[in-house]
Amino acid sequence: MAKRTQVVIVGAGPSGLLLGCLLDRAGIDNIIVERQTKDHVLARIRAGILEQTSVDLLTSAGAGARLAAEGIAHHAVNIAFDHKLVSVPLGATTNGKVVTAYGQTEVTLDLYNLRAAGGSQTIYSAGNVEIHDFDRDWPFIRFVNNGKAEEIACDLIAGCDGYHGVCRASIPDNAITTYGQVYPFGWLGLLADTPPVSTEVIYANNDRGFALCSMRSMTRSRYYIQCNPADNIERWSDDAFWDELRRRLPPETAEQLITGPSLEKSIAPLRSFVAEPMHFGRLLLAGDAAHVVPPTGAKGLNLAFSDIYYLHQAIESFFANNDIAALPHYSQQALARVWKTERFSWYLTNLTHRFNADPFEQKMKEAELDYITASPAGRLMMAENYVGLPL
Numbered sequence: 001m002a003k004r005t006q007v008v009i010v011g012a013g014p015s016g017l018l019l020g021c022l023l024d025r026a027g028i029d030n031i032i033v034e035r036q037t038k039d040h041v042l043a044r045i046r047a048g049i050l051e052q053t054s055v056d057l058l059t060s061a062g063a064g065a066r067l068a069a070e071g072i073a074h075h076a077v078n079i080a081f082d083h084k085l086v087s088v089p090l091g092a093t094t095n096g097k098v099v100t101a102y103g104q105t106e107v108t109l110d111l112y113n114l115r116a117a118g119g120s121q122t123i124y125s126a127g128n129v130e131i132h133d134f135d136r137d138w139p140f141i142r143f144v145n146n147g148k149a150e151e152i153a154c155d156l157i158a159g160c161d162g163y164h165g166v167c168r169a170s171i172p173d174n175a176i177t178t179y180g181q182v183y184p185f186g187w188l189g190l191l192a193d194t195p196p197v198s199t200e201v202i203y204a205n206n207d208r209g210f211a212l213c214s215m216r217s218m219t220r221s222r223y224y225i226q227c228n229p230a231d232n233i234e235r236w237s238d239d240a241f242w243d244e245l246r247r248r249l250p251p252e253t254a255e256q257l258i259t260g261p262s263l264e265k266s267i268a269p270l271r272s273f274v275a276e277p278m279h280f281g282r283l284l285l286a287g288d289a290a291h292v293v294p295p296t297g298a299k300g301l302n303l304a305f306s307d308i309y310y311l312h313q314a315i316e317s318f319f320a321n322n323d324i325a326a327l328p329h330y331s332q333q334a335l336a337r338v339w340k341t342e343r344f345s346w347y348l349t350n351l352t353h354r355f356n357a358d359p360f361e362q363k364m365k366e367a368e369l370d371y372i373t374a375s376p377a378g379r380l381m382m383a384e385n386y387v388g389l390p391l
């Protein structure tokens, strides 16, 4: 077998790139194998809000300079129910921890540039990626590169290949348990070069359905509305989107809304999903490959990064101390945080979306909103989870 490395990372999304950069720092050889082209990966528009722990991790990996200069700190999160908007402060109750608006596209670009400068190899456009013998001590990966079959032998495989990837699917069914649910709605998202309607995120529960106001910069805004997941995107003109968004926001917010042509518009389904354990033999799953949260609360990317925090420590211990127990320990550590974050994302989705027209359920949600905004304990629960639970 021609090629060998210590860790093969499958997937060059944010999880795979961050892991690669942290392993480079620790002097551990790694190769990333990615199914898509570099341009495709770098163009994906997704998350927009980083927890403090994610900011710290990117900084410690050496990818924090542009984030420090361009990221926008949010000191509150807003929740609107019909015509009432309440603001939950962040920071004061969370030991100074806040969240930062900085797009996933920028995070991926910063990590990509850092990796390119370090010289570690990333193979894009890899076809038919297969992982082998990860239940033994000599795993390897096989794929097609520029029309030729290639193999890379390694000590460990990191499955950072997202929800639809090959790694989780390669684990025998009887060795993994999956949990989850698909929500009966999707999010229709629109990106525009218009000033954001609010300097902090607004989650709106309205009788026409959920809406979210977010931003990428002071001149670029990101909005979402709850929609039918089977809706055809062609049916949604920009004007139809803006009209519907305006109807779902409190009137004083709607009045401030500045509209413009969309740069991007797409529909995303919403699901909660966890696979456990996140370890099988010499395969370690991280990020969306192991779990998915609905985007309410902005946890997906952050949870991927907290996995990578635990995973790089486990991999370092594995190589430094021949510590095979570090691998199952990674899964236990990561899952403890995963489940709590799954709970919060599920909770905030339930609180802010309309599932059915049941007036009792809506009353329960209004009482809950009153509690989390009027009670110091309620505000603390909201703020502590929103800024991210400690690692």
Ligand code: RFL
Binding pocket: 010, 011, 012, 013, 014, 015, 016, 033, 034, 035, 036, 041, 045, 046, 047, 048, 049, 050, 104, 126, 129, 160, 161, 162, 163, 164, 165, 166, 167, 187, 189, 268, 286, 287, 288, 289, 295, 297, 298, 299, 300, 301, 302, 303, 304
């Ligand atoms: P990714 O980003 O899916 O990357 C996986 C990579 O693996 C590649 N791949 C393969 N490579 C080789 N061989 C195979 N067989 C492969 N199969 C797949 C893929 O091409 C891809 O490059 O997973 P990763 O790295 O774990 O990152 C996860 C995050 O991308 C995801 O959790 C977030 O985007 C979720 N998310 C949000 N997270 C936040 O923290 N804050 C937010 O504000 C936020 N907003 C969002 C979101 C996700 C959304 N969508 C579209 C699902 C908003 C939306 C609308």
Ligand code: PHB
Binding pocket: 046, 047, 048, 049, 201, 212, 214, 215, 222, 295, 296, 297, 298, 299
């Ligand atoms: C985003 O800016 O894309 C965003 C913000 C908050 C969320 C989800 C997505 O909960």
